[in-house]
Amino acid sequence: MKFRFAEFVLLLMLMSLFSTEAFSQVRKKTQVRKTKGANIEKTSERKTDSKSRYGKLPTVILINNEGLKETIKPKGKPLLINFWATWCDVCREEFPDLVKIHKDYGTEIDVAVISLDYPVEINRDVPRFLAKVNAQMPAYLLKSEDETAAANLVSEKWQGGLPFTILFDSDGKEIYSYQGRFNTAVLRKKIEELISLKSQQPVKSQ
Numbered sequence: 001m002k003f004r005f006a007e008f009v010l011l012l013m014l015m016s017l018f019s020t021e022a023f024s025q026v027r028k029k030t031q032v033r034k035t036k037g038a039n040i041e042k043t044s045e046r047k048t049d050s051k052s053r054y055g056k057l058p059t060v061i062l063i064n065n066e067g068l069k070e071t072i073k074p075k076g077k078p079l080l081i082n083f084w085a086t087w088c089d090v091c092r093e094e095f096p097d098l099v100k101i102h103k104d105y106g107t108e109i110d111v112a113v114i115s116l117d118y119p120v121e122i123n124r125d126v127p128r129f130l131a132k133v134n135a136q137m138p139a140y141l142l143k144s145e146d147e148t149a150a151a152n153l154v155s156e157k158w159q160g161g162l163p164f165t166i167l168f169d170s171d172g173k174e175i176y177s178y179q180g181r182f183n184t185a186v187l188r189k190k191i192e193e194l195i196s197l198k199s200q201q202p203v204k205s206q
Helices: 002-054 065-071 089-105 119-123 125-132 147-154 184-200
Strands: 061-063 079-084 110-115 139-142 164-168 174-179
Touching: 061 065, 065 110, 065 139, 065 147, 079 089, 089 110, 089 184, 119 125, 119 139, 125 139, 164 184, 174 184
Parallel strands: 061 139, 079 110, 110 139
Antiparallel strands: 079 164, 164 174
16 A cells, blocks of 8 residues: 555656646747747837838939049039948048038038948948938949049049048039048138139129
């Protein structure tokens, strides 16, 4: 009788052990499912936040060296161009000054920005950053077959570093250029001098 009772107790212990282990496995699976679900929800939230944060992203035009030639030609006005990239810290830091310059002088001069990011970023990081800083000027992304040739097209002074800012007069003559973070006061003075000079020129007869 004692032997049978011991067997019964052992059987109960085994049943309890298997039951606990089974419950533990079910709980782990449930937790994994919950975690996966939470991750999916968070990803969905990030996508929604991104859309609501940036709204309609600005258009960025892909150009090669030939397109660059046309882009840097003034079209009746002084032209300010900034070469930049989203991975360039200094570029991002000075960009709000470019946005302000475009806002203040956009009716008197043309302003354009040319990104040197990888082409894959033309619909991702580049327009997102432009939207974030509320940049309204024409934006391009340069995919160059020859970076040295591209730099030479722009200016003999440009060594390829970023950021690079260059100001042309309405005839395409280089008035100001700087590799690195530009001095806002100096650049604004150059722009105002060009605008003042242009206003003093006699109107050409048709």
